[in-house]
Amino acid sequence: MACFAAALLLLLSGFINLMAANKDSCDLYAAVGQSMSLPFIYEGLTSSHVLRWTHNDSIIFYRQQGRVSVGKSGDITPTGSLILKNLQPLSAGSYQANVLYPNATSAKTWASRLCIMDEVSKPKLTYSCDFKSSAVNLNCEVVKAQGLVFSWTLDEKTLTSETRQTLSISLAQLKGERRFTCSVKNKVSIEKSVIVRPTCKAPPPSPPTLLCFKSSIVMTVFAAGVGLILLLLIIVVILCCRNKHNKTQMRAGGRGELRMLSLNKQEMDSDAPDYETMHPSEDSPPATPEPSARDYYKNVSQPEAETENSPPQLSSAAEGQRPSPVPKPRTRSPPTVLPKESSDM
Structure with missing residues (x-):
């Protein structure tokens, strides 16, 4: 039972699609702006017949007993054909003609589908x-x-x-x-189209190339060279900027060190005690002059044997040296306090 229902449904859908295809197909064609008469002919048509034309199920012409109630009498030919003037895309669709006897029985029926198209342009x-x-x-x-x-x-x-x-x-x-x-x-x-007479003349042979390589290869090499030059320029600029930055940092560091040394020196000068200038006293022995370089050279250049046999002795210059006097720190005297005057005075 289920198989029978499925088959029936399939046949019904196919019939519906066939009807839709027939409905969309066109029997007549006309161009936009064109005028035409629909090909309906009824030779025995008289004023006693009822003539009705419909477009997409809408009545566009109706005549009964020779009196036209819808449309114009000039739109119908003596054989009952409908005249369409200045066709537009809205004029497309289904047209149907019905001829009835005076007793309202059907005499003839005609139906067709009209499609409106644009005329082709000149190629x-x-x-x-x-x-x-x-x-x-x-x-x-x-x-x-x-x-x-x-x-x-x-x-x-x-x-x-x-x-x-x-x-x-x-x-x-x-x-x-x-x-x-x-x-x-x-x-x-x-x-x-218009008549065309083709004429094809072979082009002259191309002149020989002056370069040994193809132009594409030359352009590729040229582009690579330009790119390499740009890369080198970028590297040089980066190195210059980096060198300048390093020099700036070194200058800043040197200035900082000099400033620290100056501060340390100022602190040492402020902490050092004041010394009086010491003059040699009468009791102190006179300063012995230091030996010259020539005397020292003579003493050193004596033969090695004499130096080994003789006991080590100090030179007269060395014996005459005395330690230099050490400066004494300056003593500051306390401030003198003046006696206060008595109140009696």
């Missing part, structure tokens, strides 16, 4: 010569090429096998003067 035929492949390529340029049918003619003869927008012909077939045209069409119009 422009261009070509380009391809000497590498030894062919000439023709292109049929047109606005909105989708859905259009293309055709080609060569010397007024239709090329039945060519239905694409482009055409390629070998240069060998262009011997002499050949004439090409292309045409485009749709359901409502057709347009044809």
